Amino acid sequence: MDPTTLRLIQGAAGAAASSLYVDDVFSTFLYTGNGSTQTITNGIDLAGEGGLVWIKSRSLGTSHVLTDTARGSSSQLYSDRTNAQGTVSDQVTAFTGSGFSLGTDALGTGTVNASATTYTSWSFRKAPGFFDVVTYTGDGNSTKTLNHSLGSVPGMIIVKKTNGSGQWITYHQSLGASGWLLLNNDGGQDTNNYGNWPFGSTTPTSTQFTVALDGSGSITSDEYKLNVSGDTYVAYLFAHDAGGFGDSGNESVVSCGSFSGTGFVNLGWEPQWIMIKPYSQTYNWEIYDNMRGMGQPAGASSGQALRPNTSGAESGASGISFEATGFTQTTFGASYPCIYIAIRRGPMKTPTDATEVFDDVTYSGTASPQNISISPNYTDLVFIKRRTSADPPVWTDRLRGKNKYLRSSGTDAEATWDANDVINFDRQASFGLVSNTTGYVNSSGQPYISYSFRRAPGFFDVVAFLGNAASRTINHNLAAVPELMIFKCRDAAIGWGVYSAALAASEYLVLQTTAATVSSTSIWDNTRPTSTVFSVGSNSISNANNGNMIAYLFATCPGVSKVGSYTGTGTTLNIDCGFAAGARFVLIKRTDSTGDWYVYDTARGIVSGNDPYLLLNSTAAEVTNTDYIDPLSSGFTVTSSAPTGLNASGGTYIFLAIA
Numbered sequence: 001m002d003p004t005t006l007r008l009i010q011g012a013a014g015a016a017a018s019s020l021y022v023d024d025v026f027s028t029f030l031y032t033g034n035g036s037t038q039t040i041t042n043g044i045d046l047a048g049e050g051g052l053v054w055i056k057s058r059s060l061g062t063s064h065v066l067t068d069t070a071r072g073s074s075s076q077l078y079s080d081r082t083n084a085q086g087t088v089s090d091q092v093t094a095f096t097g098s099g100f101s102l103g104t105d106a107l108g109t110g111t112v113n114a115s116a117t118t119y120t121s122w123s124f125r126k127a128p129g130f131f132d133v134v135t136y137t138g139d140g141n142s143t144k145t146l147n148h149s150l151g152s153v154p155g156m157i158i159v160k161k162t163n164g165s166g167q168w169i170t171y172h173q174s175l176g177a178s179g180w181l182l183l184n185n186d187g188g189q190d191t192n193n194y195g196n197w198p199f200g201s202t203t204p205t206s207t208q209f210t211v212a213l214d215g216s217g218s219i220t221s222d223e224y225k226l227n228v229s230g231d232t233y234v235a236y237l238f239a240h241d242a243g244g245f246g247d248s249g250n251e252s253v254v255s256c257g258s259f260s261g262t263g264f265v266n267l268g269w270e271p272q273w274i275m276i277k278p279y280s281q282t283y284n285w286e287i288y289d290n291m292r293g294m295g296q297p298a299g300a301s302s303g304q305a306l307r308p309n310t311s312g313a314e315s316g317a318s319g320i321s322f323e324a325t326g327f328t329q330t331t332f333g334a335s336y337p338c339i340y341i342a343i344r345r346g347p348m349k350t351p352t353d354a355t356e357v358f359d360d361v362t363y364s365g366t367a368s369p370q371n372i373s374i375s376p377n378y379t380d381l382v383f384i385k386r387r388t389s390a391d392p393p394v395w396t397d398r399l400r401g402k403n404k405y406l407r408s409s410g411t412d413a414e415a416t417w418d419a420n421d422v423i424n425f426d427r428q429a430s431f432g433l434v435s436n437t438t439g440y441v442n443s444s445g446q447p448y449i450s451y452s453f454r455r456a457p458g459f460f461d462v463v464a465f466l467g468n469a470a471s472r473t474i475n476h477n478l479a480a481v482p483e484l485m486i487f488k489c490r491d492a493a494i495g496w497g498v499y500s501a502a503l504a505a506s507e508y509l510v511l512q513t514t515a516a517t518v519s520s521t522s523i524w525d526n527t528r529p530t531s532t533v534f535s536v537g538s539n540s541i542s543n544a545n546n547g548n549m550i551a552y553l554f555a556t557c558p559g560v561s562k563v564g565s566y567t568g569t570g571t572t573l574n575i576d577c578g579f580a581a582g583a584r585f586v587l588i589k590r591t592d593s594t595g596d597w598y599v600y601d602t603a604r605g606i607v608s609g610n611d612p613y614l615l616l617n618s619t620a621a622e623v624t625n626t627d628y629i630d631p632l633s634s635g636f637t638v639t640s641s642a643p644t645g646l647n648a649s650g651g652t653y654i655f656l657a658i659a
Contacts, residue, residue: 020244020245020249021246021253021346021347021348021349022245022253022272022343022344022346022347022348023043023346023347023348023349024043024044024045024125024127025044025051025124025125025130025131025253026044026122026123026124026125026130026131026253026272026273026343026346027042027043027099027121027122027123028120028121028122028272028273028289028290028291028292029042029099029120029121029123029428030058030119030120030121030291030292030426030427031118031119031121031428032117032118032119033102033105033110033112033113033114033115033116033117033118034113034115035104035113035114036104036113036115037093037101037102037103037104037113038101038102038113039096039099039100039102040099040100040101040102040121041096041098042098042099042121042123042428043098043099043377044098044099044125045097045098045125046069046095046096046097046100046123046125047069047094047095047096047097048097049125049126049127050068050069050070050125050126050133051068051069051095051123051124051125051126051131051133052067052068052069052124052131052133053066053067053092053095053100053121053122053124054121054122054123054124055067055092055111055112055119055120055121055122056119056306056314057110057111057112057114057117057118057119057313058118058119058120058292058304058306058313059117059118059313059314060110060114060117060313061312061313062109062110062111062311063078063079063080063109063111063311064078064080064306064308064311065077065078065091065092065111065112066078066079067091067092067100068234068236069095069126069133070133070134070135071085071135071162071234073092073093073094073095073100074087074088074089074091074092074093075087075162076088076091076092077160077162077234079168079183079308079309080184080308080309080310080311081184082165082166082167082184082223083165084161084162084163084164084165084166085162085163089103090103090104090105090106090107091103091105091107091111091112091113092112099123100121100123120289120292120306120314122273122289126149127244128149128150128151128152128242128244129150129151129152129239129242129244129245129252130242130244130245130253131236131237131238131239131254132148132149132150132236133234133235133237134146134147134148134234134235134237135162135232135233135234135235136211136232136233136235137230137231137233138211138213138225138226138227138229138230138231138232138233139227139229140227140229140230141213141227142200142212142213142214142227143200143210143211143213143227144210144211144212144213144226144227145202145208145209145210146208146209146210146211146235147207147208148207148208148209148235148237150237150239150242151206151239151242152206152239152240152243152244153173153203153204153205153206153239153240153242154171154173154204154209154237154238154239154240155173155239155240155241155254155255155257155341156170156171156172156173156237156238156256156341157170157171157199157204157209157235157236157237157238158170158171158236159171159198159199159211159226159233159234159235159236160233160234161222161223161226161228161231161232161233162233162234163231164222164231165222166222166223166231166233167182167185167223167224168182168183168184168185169181169198169224169226170182170183171204171209172256172258172279172339172341173256174256174258174279174339175279175339176203179279180198180199181277181339182309183285183308183309184308184309185309186282186283186284186285186309186310188278188279188280188281188282189279189280198211198212198224198225198226199211199212199226200212209235209237211226211227211235212225212226212227213225213226213227213228238254238256238341239252239254239256240255240256240257241254241255242254245348247348247349251269251348252268252269252344253343253348254341254342254343254344255267255340255341256339256340256341256342257340257342258279258337258338258339258340259329259337259340260334260336260337260338261332261333261334262329262330262332262333263329263330264326264327265326265327265328265329265340266326267325267326267327267344268325268326269325269326269345269477270322270326270344270345270477271290271322271326271327271342271343271344271345272289272290272322272343272344272345272346273287273288273289273290273342273343274287274288274289274320274327274340274341274342274343275287275308275340275341276288276320276329276338276339276340277338277339277340278332278336278337278338279337279338279339280336280337281335281336283336284307284309285307285308285309286305286306286317286320287305287306287307288303288304288305288317288320290322290345290398291378291426292304292314292426293401293402293425294320294321294322294398294399296321296399296400296401296464296548296550303316303317303319303320303321304316304317305317317331319331321464322345322399323464323475324463324475324476324477325475327342345477347456349456349457350457350458350459350479350557351456351458351557351560352559352560353559353560354559354560354561354584354658354659355375355376356375356377356454356456357376357453357454357455357456357459357460357560358375358376358451358454358560358561358584358585358658359374359376359379359451359452360451360452360584360585360601360602361373361374361449361450361452361603362387362448362449362450362603362604363447363448363450364445364446364448365436365439365441365443365445365446365447365448366433366444367435367436367442367443367444368435368442369432369433369434369435370432370433370442371430371431371432371433372432372433372450374430374431374452375429376429376452376454377428377454378427378429378454379398379425379431379453379454380397380398380399380425380454380455380460380462381395381396381397381398381452381460381462381552382395382396382397382425382431382450382452382453383395383396383408383450384396384423384440384441384448384449384450384451385448385449385614385622386439386440386441386446386447386621387446387447387448387449387604387612387614387621387622388447388621389439389446389621390619390620390621391440391619392407392408392409392410392440392619393407393408393409393614394406394407394440394441395407396423397462397550398425398462399462399463399464399550400414400464400490402417402422402423402424402425402426403417403422404416404417404490405417405423405440406488406490408511408512408597408616408617409512409615409616409618410512411493411494411495411496411512412493413489413490413491414490414491414548417438418437419434420434420437421435421437421438421440421441421442422434423441431450431452449601449603449604449614449622451585451601455477456557457478457479457480458478458479458480458555458557458560459478459555459557459560459561460552460554460555460561461476461477461478461482461552462551462552462553463475463476463477463534463550463551463553464548464549464550464551465551466546466548466549467489467536467542467544467545467546467548468543468545468546469538469540469543469544469545470537470538470543471525471536471537471538472535472536472543473533473534473535473536474533474534474536474551475532475533476529476532476534476551476553478531478553479531480531480555480556480557481501481528481530481531481555482499482501482529482534482554483500483554483555483556483563483564484498484499484500484501484553484554484555484563484654484656485498485499485529485534485551485552485554486498486499486511486551487499487541487542487549487551488511488549488550489540489541489544489547489548489549490548490549490550491547491548492540492544492547494541494544494547495510495511495512495513495541496510496511496512496541497509497510497523497541497542498510498511498589499524499529499534500565500591500654501528501563502564502565502591502652502654503517503591503654504519505524505526505527505528506519506520506524506526507523508520508523508541508542509589509591509654511597511616511617512617513617514594514595514596514617515594516590516591516592516593516594516595517592520537520539521537522537522539523536523539523542524536524537524542529553534551534553554656558578559578559579559659560658560659561656561657561658561659562577562578562579562583562635562655562656562657562658563654563656564577564654564655564657565591565652565653565654565655566638566652566655567650567651567653568638568644568646568647568648568649568650568651568652568653569649570640570647570648570649571640572637572638572639572640573637573638573647574632574634574635574637575632575635575636575637575638575655575657576632576634576635577634577635577636577657577659578634578635579633579634579635579657579659580633580634581633581659582602582606582631582632582633582634582636582659583606583632583636583657583658583659584602584603584658585599585600585601585602585656585657585658586599586601586629586636586655586657587616587655587656588653588654588655589653589654589655590644590645590646590648590651590652590653591652591653591654592651592652593644593651594645595644595645595646595651595653596615596618596645597615597616597617598613598615598628598645598646599613599614599615599616600612600613600629600636604622606629606630606631606636607630607631608627608631610624610625610626610627611626611627611629611630612624613626626641627639628641628643628646628647629646635657636657
């Protein structure tokens, strides 16, 4: 089906044409059980549009629980069991317009809401080009043709008998008519035991799929039959590269493919969720998502796998990493060909409100676990500074993993938190702190400032890559031309490099020093970035040979952020950023001479009087007794009392401001 027709179908279902995004149809939501009742608000309209909720305890050896709107909230299936569906009234109790509700989970198994137990939930909303749920009753014929509403050829179909024991029989387009898999089993594809596939001999179409009673006449167990007379079934259908999403209405959000051997798998977009199965081997299914942690690079050990064919708790697994245009895997070699289903990372929509993607929060350390509430749904980068002590500003991001941090006041390589200092990203509308061994983030009674950034088109992106000291381009997902880029080699004592659109393509700044602009044609390969790639050369600051690199990219997003430059006057100077209510965050650096990297924010105060500032290039405590900037509704004002590092007559400066 062409994208235009697909968008009209979406409009008929209640979404305006070209207004559906991946965040509207899929969510990974992490929560902690309370043993009582709670409502999970993840932004997915399950009550109005229909769909599936899949829940798994992360810390307990309990079954995966699947509940869908077609069968009703009290009907539970378990992907690691062949049992008939159960009727449980106090687990998933209702579907809502923005998620689902949970009951007391009183059976004692702790599958969805046991007190103090951590869970992950994956919500799949019915939508053309993404996902559908179909229920049916078998008629006993050799085949049965069923209608679906994907509006495209399914890439993967999972069928389970609901009124009795039955296997989770799984079709995947990469296996074709020669084989099928069991979601509840670690076995390889079945190409011989039962001859023709349980889905009949007809490939699914954009409107229908076929199920079979017994393709070869040799199936003896009803558990493998998908059309037994009077038996009831549920089918979950996933689209493949079908389009229908994004501003243009032709972007895809789900892909069902295969790979063999290690290396990069190109999707054309960055995934947030992936399920993988080596289809020729006895090997578990594995599910990864970026909320629970993905290590960078692919060999990092912070990825957490859950396995739908087992009841086991999540466990660390190396070998999978999410990249800007696909994923890299190093676990499965040439002898382990795999199928996968991958879902695109959001958001796909350019933000219009800075609170969706940024927050500045002050807090007091407790030396014990605490969550710091923020306005975005989640954060991809946090940097934190203890305000009253000579501690470095520390940077931690989701791609590198919660136990890794960098210090912008020096050239130090990436360091690893011990178990008492981890910054947890697996929180909704917050980030988690553990203890205070170093004192950098949570020392008892100490004041801190935190800055949280969420990746979003046109605003901010994070890219991890392996350096090679040679001219090359690197893909990014900023969906805009980066105007400010901050680079660091993670595993060597190499300085931070900063690209600014206000400088020449052969110039850069150094984050950990006060130095003026430095010239090097090898830093950005003398090439400016584009809306899809940035360039690096042989300079180790931007592309160290075999160095694990991290890059933070910023752009001007109208009404949300402004990356710009100005020339100092030595007198009061208004900087218009196009904002409606002033800047909440301001970063300024002089470029033509020495000057610190000044940071101001409204959490500590941008007022008409004194304004606290800290320096990204220094361990020094914040300074509180100066009045160098003032509020301005359209941006910020640099005062006449500001030093040469902020407002020398004729001096040149770059800045990043966030509304």
